[in-house]
Amino acid sequence: MKRFFSLIFLIGVLLCGCAKASEPVRQTVFCMDTVMDLQVWGKDAEAAIQQLTNKLNTLEHSWSATNPDSLLSRINRGEAPELTQEQAQLLARIEALSQRTDGAFDPHLRALSEAWGFYGEEPSVPSPEEITAALAQSQWDLGAALKGYAGQECADLLAEWNVDRAMLVLGGNVQTYGEKPDGSPWQIGIQNPDGGDNLGILCVTGTASVVTSGDYQRYFEVDGLRYHHILDSKTGYPADSGLRSVTIVCRDGLTADCLSTALFVMGLEKAAEFWKESDDFEAVFVTTGGAIYATEGAVLSGCSYEVIAR
Ligand code: AMP
Numbered sequence: 001m002k003r004f005f006s007l008i009f010l011i012g013v014l015l016c017g018c019a020k021a022s023e024p025v026r027q028t029v030f031c032m033d034t035v036m037d038l039q040v041w042g043k044d045a046e047a048a049i050q051q052l053t054n055k056l057n058t059l060e061h062s063w064s065a066t067n068p069d070s071l072l073s074r075i076n077r078g079e080a081p082e083l084t085q086e087q088a089q090l091l092a093r094i095e096a097l098s099q100r101t102d103g104a105f106d107p108h109l110r111a112l113s114e115a116w117g118f119y120g121e122e123p124s125v126p127s128p129e130e131i132t133a134a135l136a137q138s139q140w141d142l143g144a145a146l147k148g149y150a151g152q153e154c155a156d157l158l159a160e161w162n163v164d165r166a167m168l169v170l171g172g173n174v175q176t177y178g179e180k181p182d183g184s185p186w187q188i189g190i191q192n193p194d195g196g197d198n199l200g201i202l203c204v205t206g207t208a209s210v211v212t213s214g215d216y217q218r219y220f221e222v223d224g225l226r227y228h229h230i231l232d233s234k235t236g237y238p239a240d241s242g243l244r245s246v247t248i249v250c251r252d253g254l255t256a257d258c259l260s261t262a263l264f265v266m267g268l269e270k271a272a273e274f275w276k277e278s279d280d281f282e283a284v285f286v287t288t289g290g291a292i293y294a295t296e297g298a299v300l301s302g303c304s305y306e307v308i309a310r
Protein backbone atom coordinates (compact mmCIF):
# COMPACT_ATOMS: atom_id res chain seq x y z
CA MET A 1 0.00 0.00 0.00
CA LYS A 2 2.82 2.35 0.96
CA ARG A 3 4.54 1.67 -2.35
CA PHE A 4 1.24 2.40 -4.14
CA PHE A 5 0.99 5.83 -2.45
CA SER A 6 4.64 6.54 -3.24
CA LEU A 7 3.92 5.74 -6.86
CA ILE A 8 0.91 8.07 -6.91
CA PHE A 9 3.05 10.77 -5.26
CA LEU A 10 5.78 10.28 -7.83
CA ILE A 11 3.32 10.44 -10.76
CA GLY A 12 1.81 13.56 -9.15
CA VAL A 13 5.22 15.22 -8.95
CA LEU A 14 5.98 14.27 -12.55
CA LEU A 15 2.65 15.63 -13.74
CA CYS A 16 3.19 18.87 -11.81
CA GLY A 17 6.63 19.08 -13.35
CA CYS A 18 5.16 18.58 -16.82
CA ALA A 19 2.44 21.17 -16.26
CA LYS A 20 4.99 23.71 -15.12
CA ALA A 21 7.31 23.05 -18.05
CA SER A 22 4.40 23.46 -20.47
CA GLU A 23 3.57 26.93 -19.13
CA PRO A 24 5.46 29.77 -20.81
CA VAL A 25 7.02 32.72 -19.09
CA ARG A 26 5.15 35.63 -20.60
CA GLN A 27 5.94 39.32 -20.74
CA THR A 28 4.32 42.29 -22.44
CA VAL A 29 6.65 45.08 -23.53
CA PHE A 30 5.88 48.42 -25.18
CA CYS A 31 8.71 49.01 -27.60
CA MET A 32 9.19 50.35 -31.16
CA ASP A 33 5.86 52.10 -30.88
CA THR A 34 3.94 48.86 -30.48
CA VAL A 35 2.85 46.30 -27.91
CA MET A 36 4.99 43.18 -27.90
CA ASP A 37 3.98 39.88 -26.35
CA LEU A 38 6.83 37.53 -25.51
CA GLN A 39 6.23 33.89 -24.55
CA VAL A 40 9.13 31.60 -23.81
CA TRP A 41 9.02 27.96 -22.68
CA GLY A 42 11.85 26.12 -20.95
CA LYS A 43 14.26 26.06 -18.05
CA ASP A 44 15.96 29.43 -18.66
CA ALA A 45 12.81 31.18 -19.91
CA GLU A 46 12.79 33.78 -17.14
CA ALA A 47 16.38 34.92 -17.70
CA ALA A 48 16.11 34.67 -21.48
CA ILE A 49 13.01 36.84 -21.61
CA GLN A 50 14.83 39.49 -19.62
CA GLN A 51 17.63 39.45 -22.15
CA LEU A 52 15.14 39.70 -25.02
CA THR A 53 13.55 42.76 -23.42
CA ASN A 54 16.96 44.40 -23.05
CA LYS A 55 17.81 43.58 -26.67
CA LEU A 56 14.55 45.05 -27.97
CA ASN A 57 15.05 48.26 -25.97
CA THR A 58 18.66 48.57 -27.15
CA LEU A 59 17.64 48.15 -30.79
CA GLU A 60 14.94 50.78 -30.41
CA HIS A 61 17.38 53.14 -28.75
CA SER A 62 19.83 52.77 -31.64
CA TRP A 63 17.45 52.76 -34.59
CA SER A 64 14.48 54.95 -33.66
CA ALA A 65 13.71 57.45 -36.44
CA THR A 66 11.97 59.78 -34.00
CA ASN A 67 14.17 59.81 -30.90
CA PRO A 68 16.67 62.67 -31.53
CA ASP A 69 19.26 60.85 -29.38
CA SER A 70 19.24 57.66 -31.44
CA LEU A 71 22.17 56.58 -33.55
CA LEU A 72 19.91 56.77 -36.60
CA SER A 73 18.93 60.38 -35.85
CA ARG A 74 22.59 61.28 -35.58
CA ILE A 75 23.26 59.72 -38.99
CA ASN A 76 20.20 61.56 -40.37
CA ARG A 77 21.62 64.84 -39.05
CA GLY A 78 24.75 64.23 -41.09
CA GLU A 79 26.96 63.27 -38.17
CA ALA A 80 29.20 60.28 -38.72
CA PRO A 81 28.93 58.26 -35.52
CA GLU A 82 31.14 55.21 -35.25
CA LEU A 83 29.19 52.05 -36.04
CA THR A 84 29.86 48.58 -34.73
CA GLN A 85 30.38 45.90 -37.35
CA GLU A 86 26.91 44.59 -36.58
CA GLN A 87 25.33 48.03 -37.07
CA ALA A 88 27.16 48.68 -40.34
CA GLN A 89 26.16 45.22 -41.56
CA LEU A 90 22.50 45.88 -40.76
CA LEU A 91 22.46 49.08 -42.84
CA ALA A 92 24.29 47.34 -45.70
CA ARG A 93 21.79 44.45 -45.68
CA ILE A 94 18.91 46.92 -45.69
CA GLU A 95 20.36 48.74 -48.69
CA ALA A 96 20.76 45.40 -50.48
CA LEU A 97 17.12 44.50 -49.80
CA SER A 98 16.05 47.90 -51.13
CA GLN A 99 17.96 47.17 -54.34
CA ARG A 100 16.58 43.64 -54.53
CA THR A 101 13.03 45.09 -54.50
CA ASP A 102 13.93 47.83 -56.98
CA GLY A 103 13.17 50.48 -54.36
CA ALA A 104 9.65 49.26 -53.47
CA PHE A 105 11.14 48.86 -50.00
CA ASP A 106 12.82 52.23 -49.55
CA PRO A 107 14.46 52.82 -46.14
CA HIS A 108 15.04 56.52 -46.87
CA LEU A 109 11.48 57.84 -46.63
CA ARG A 110 11.69 59.47 -43.22
CA ALA A 111 10.88 62.97 -44.49
CA LEU A 112 7.93 61.62 -46.45
CA SER A 113 6.44 59.81 -43.43
CA GLU A 114 6.95 63.00 -41.46
CA ALA A 115 5.21 65.10 -44.14
CA TRP A 116 2.19 62.78 -43.83
CA GLY A 117 2.35 63.21 -40.05
CA PHE A 118 2.63 59.48 -39.41
CA TYR A 119 5.08 60.00 -36.53
CA GLY A 120 2.63 62.21 -34.66
CA GLU A 121 -0.87 62.01 -33.29
CA GLU A 122 -2.59 63.90 -36.10
CA PRO A 123 -1.58 62.79 -39.58
CA SER A 124 -2.90 64.77 -42.55
CA VAL A 125 -2.58 64.92 -46.33
CA PRO A 126 0.44 67.02 -47.32
CA SER A 127 0.38 69.39 -50.31
CA PRO A 128 1.98 68.23 -53.59
CA GLU A 129 4.83 70.71 -52.92
CA GLU A 130 5.43 69.21 -49.49
CA ILE A 131 5.50 65.73 -51.04
CA THR A 132 7.99 66.79 -53.71
CA ALA A 133 10.19 68.44 -51.08
CA ALA A 134 10.05 65.34 -48.86
CA LEU A 135 10.90 62.99 -51.74
CA ALA A 136 13.98 65.09 -52.49
CA GLN A 137 15.36 64.23 -49.05
CA SER A 138 17.04 60.99 -48.11
CA GLN A 139 16.85 60.18 -44.42
CA TRP A 140 16.78 56.75 -42.88
CA ASP A 141 13.62 55.23 -41.47
CA LEU A 142 13.89 51.57 -40.50
CA GLY A 143 10.22 51.27 -39.55
CA ALA A 144 9.62 48.64 -42.23
CA ALA A 145 12.60 46.53 -41.24
CA LEU A 146 13.44 46.84 -37.57
CA LYS A 147 10.84 44.61 -35.95
CA GLY A 148 11.68 41.73 -38.28
CA TYR A 149 15.37 42.18 -37.58
CA ALA A 150 14.60 42.37 -33.85
CA GLY A 151 12.63 39.10 -34.02
CA GLN A 152 15.59 37.42 -35.69
CA GLU A 153 18.04 38.81 -33.14
CA CYS A 154 15.78 37.49 -30.36
CA ALA A 155 15.64 34.03 -31.96
CA ASP A 156 19.45 34.03 -32.22
CA LEU A 157 19.70 34.98 -28.54
CA LEU A 158 17.28 32.23 -27.51
CA ALA A 159 19.55 29.69 -29.18
CA GLU A 160 22.17 30.53 -26.54
CA TRP A 161 19.82 29.63 -23.67
CA ASN A 162 18.31 26.41 -22.42
CA VAL A 163 14.83 27.17 -23.71
CA ASP A 164 12.52 24.84 -25.61
CA ARG A 165 10.48 27.19 -27.74
CA ALA A 166 9.11 30.69 -27.97
CA MET A 167 6.44 32.72 -29.68
CA LEU A 168 7.26 36.43 -29.92
CA VAL A 169 4.58 38.77 -31.22
CA LEU A 170 6.21 42.10 -32.06
CA GLY A 171 3.29 44.19 -33.34
CA GLY A 172 2.37 42.73 -36.75
CA ASN A 173 5.44 40.51 -36.70
CA VAL A 174 5.57 37.01 -35.29
CA GLN A 175 8.82 35.22 -34.57
CA THR A 176 8.59 31.56 -33.68
CA TYR A 177 11.45 29.64 -32.12
CA GLY A 178 11.80 25.87 -31.83
CA GLU A 179 9.28 23.09 -32.16
CA LYS A 180 6.11 22.35 -30.23
CA PRO A 181 6.43 19.17 -28.11
CA ASP A 182 3.72 17.33 -30.07
CA GLY A 183 5.35 18.26 -33.37
CA SER A 184 2.31 20.26 -34.48
CA PRO A 185 2.97 23.50 -36.37
CA TRP A 186 2.71 26.99 -34.94
CA GLN A 187 -0.58 28.52 -36.00
CA ILE A 188 -0.65 32.20 -36.89
CA GLY A 189 -3.82 34.03 -37.79
CA ILE A 190 -4.11 36.09 -40.98
CA GLN A 191 -5.91 39.17 -39.70
CA ASN A 192 -9.06 40.39 -41.36
CA PRO A 193 -8.17 43.95 -42.49
CA ASP A 194 -11.67 45.04 -41.49
CA GLY A 195 -11.38 43.54 -38.00
CA GLY A 196 -13.23 40.60 -36.49
CA ASP A 197 -12.23 36.97 -36.83
CA ASN A 198 -9.03 35.96 -38.57
CA LEU A 199 -9.42 35.20 -42.28
CA GLY A 200 -7.38 32.03 -42.04
CA ILE A 201 -4.56 30.29 -40.24
CA LEU A 202 -1.00 30.06 -41.46
CA CYS A 203 0.99 27.06 -40.22
CA VAL A 204 4.75 27.22 -39.81
CA THR A 205 7.22 24.77 -38.34
CA GLY A 206 10.29 25.48 -36.27
CA THR A 207 12.00 28.84 -36.16
CA ALA A 208 10.51 31.31 -38.62
CA SER A 209 9.47 34.91 -39.10
CA VAL A 210 5.92 35.70 -40.14
CA VAL A 211 5.53 39.37 -40.93
CA THR A 212 2.44 41.24 -42.11
CA SER A 213 2.20 44.68 -43.70
CA GLY A 214 -1.35 45.97 -43.92
CA ASP A 215 -3.25 49.16 -44.69
CA TYR A 216 -5.20 48.69 -41.44
CA GLN A 217 -2.18 48.88 -39.15
CA ARG A 218 -1.78 52.67 -39.24
CA TYR A 219 -4.04 55.00 -41.18
CA PHE A 220 -6.35 57.99 -41.11
CA GLU A 221 -9.40 58.92 -43.11
CA VAL A 222 -10.41 62.17 -44.82
CA ASP A 223 -13.69 62.50 -46.72
CA GLY A 224 -14.14 58.75 -46.70
CA LEU A 225 -10.68 58.11 -48.17
CA ARG A 226 -8.19 55.97 -46.28
CA TYR A 227 -4.56 57.09 -46.15
CA HIS A 228 -2.27 54.43 -44.73
CA HIS A 229 1.36 54.38 -43.68
CA ILE A 230 2.97 52.25 -46.43
CA LEU A 231 4.21 54.82 -48.92
CA ASP A 232 5.14 54.48 -52.57
CA SER A 233 8.37 56.36 -53.25
CA LYS A 234 7.38 56.67 -56.93
CA THR A 235 4.29 58.78 -56.09
CA GLY A 236 4.85 59.99 -52.52
CA TYR A 237 1.37 58.73 -51.64
CA PRO A 238 0.21 55.65 -49.74
CA ALA A 239 0.69 52.63 -52.01
CA ASP A 240 -2.47 52.05 -53.99
CA SER A 241 -1.63 48.58 -55.20
CA GLY A 242 -4.91 46.74 -54.83
CA LEU A 243 -3.75 44.96 -51.66
CA ARG A 244 -4.98 45.18 -48.08
CA SER A 245 -2.22 43.04 -46.61
CA VAL A 246 0.82 40.94 -47.40
CA THR A 247 2.16 38.29 -45.04
CA ILE A 248 5.64 36.89 -45.56
CA VAL A 249 7.01 33.64 -44.09
CA CYS A 250 10.78 33.49 -44.13
CA ARG A 251 13.61 31.92 -42.15
CA ASP A 252 15.19 35.38 -41.88
CA GLY A 253 13.37 38.12 -39.97
CA LEU A 254 14.92 41.16 -41.65
CA THR A 255 14.17 39.79 -45.11
CA ALA A 256 10.59 38.96 -44.07
CA ASP A 257 9.95 42.49 -42.82
CA CYS A 258 11.49 44.31 -45.79
CA LEU A 259 9.66 42.07 -48.25
CA SER A 260 6.26 42.45 -46.57
CA THR A 261 6.47 46.19 -47.17
CA ALA A 262 7.96 45.86 -50.65
CA LEU A 263 5.41 43.35 -51.93
CA PHE A 264 2.58 45.48 -50.54
CA VAL A 265 3.87 48.38 -52.63
CA MET A 266 4.37 46.18 -55.73
CA GLY A 267 0.82 44.80 -55.82
CA LEU A 268 -0.21 41.21 -56.51
CA GLU A 269 0.99 40.74 -60.07
CA LYS A 270 4.48 42.15 -59.61
CA ALA A 271 4.79 40.51 -56.20
CA ALA A 272 3.92 37.10 -57.66
CA GLU A 273 6.62 37.56 -60.32
CA PHE A 274 9.09 38.61 -57.64
CA TRP A 275 8.27 35.46 -55.63
CA LYS A 276 8.76 33.26 -58.71
CA GLU A 277 12.28 34.63 -59.08
CA SER A 278 13.06 34.08 -55.38
CA ASP A 279 13.53 30.97 -53.26
CA ASP A 280 13.67 32.27 -49.70
CA PHE A 281 10.08 33.10 -48.72
CA GLU A 282 6.38 32.35 -49.09
CA ALA A 283 3.59 34.93 -49.10
CA VAL A 284 -0.13 35.39 -48.48
CA PHE A 285 -1.98 38.31 -50.07
CA VAL A 286 -5.35 39.82 -49.22
CA THR A 287 -6.70 42.04 -51.99
CA THR A 288 -8.96 45.08 -51.74
CA GLY A 289 -11.69 42.86 -53.21
CA GLY A 290 -11.31 40.47 -50.26
CA ALA A 291 -9.70 37.63 -52.24
CA ILE A 292 -6.86 35.64 -50.69
CA TYR A 293 -3.86 34.39 -52.68
CA ALA A 294 -1.02 32.24 -51.31
CA THR A 295 2.23 31.08 -52.86
CA GLU A 296 2.39 27.32 -53.21
CA GLY A 297 4.69 26.73 -50.24
CA ALA A 298 2.49 28.60 -47.75
CA VAL A 299 0.41 26.28 -45.54
CA LEU A 300 -2.91 28.01 -45.06
CA SER A 301 -6.12 26.64 -43.59
CA GLY A 302 -9.59 27.82 -42.63
CA CYS A 303 -10.22 29.85 -45.79
CA SER A 304 -10.57 29.43 -49.51
CA TYR A 305 -7.77 30.93 -51.56
CA GLU A 306 -6.04 30.82 -54.89
CA VAL A 307 -2.61 29.24 -55.09
CA ILE A 308 0.20 31.07 -56.87
CA ALA A 309 2.38 28.37 -58.48
CA ARG A 310 5.85 28.59 -59.97
P1 AMP B 1 5.68 47.84 -42.41
O1 AMP B 1 4.55 47.92 -41.44
O2 AMP B 1 6.73 46.85 -42.07
O3 AMP B 1 5.19 47.66 -43.81
O4 AMP B 1 6.46 49.23 -42.36
C1 AMP B 1 5.81 50.46 -42.55
C2 AMP B 1 6.65 51.55 -41.98
O5 AMP B 1 7.87 51.68 -42.73
C3 AMP B 1 5.99 52.92 -42.06
O6 AMP B 1 5.34 53.23 -40.85
C4 AMP B 1 7.17 53.85 -42.35
O7 AMP B 1 7.85 54.16 -41.15
C5 AMP B 1 8.08 53.01 -43.20
N1 AMP B 1 7.75 52.98 -44.63
C6 AMP B 1 6.64 53.44 -45.28
N2 AMP B 1 6.67 53.17 -46.59
C7 AMP B 1 7.84 52.50 -46.80
C8 AMP B 1 8.47 51.93 -47.96
N3 AMP B 1 7.90 51.95 -49.17
N4 AMP B 1 9.66 51.32 -47.79
C9 AMP B 1 10.25 51.26 -46.59
N5 AMP B 1 9.73 51.79 -45.47
C10 AMP B 1 8.52 52.39 -45.56
Ligand code: MG
Binds near residue numbers: 143144256257258260
Ligand atom coordinates in the same frame (compact mmCIF):
# COMPACT_ATOMS: atom_id res chain seq x y z
MG1 MG C 1 7.94 45.54 -43.17
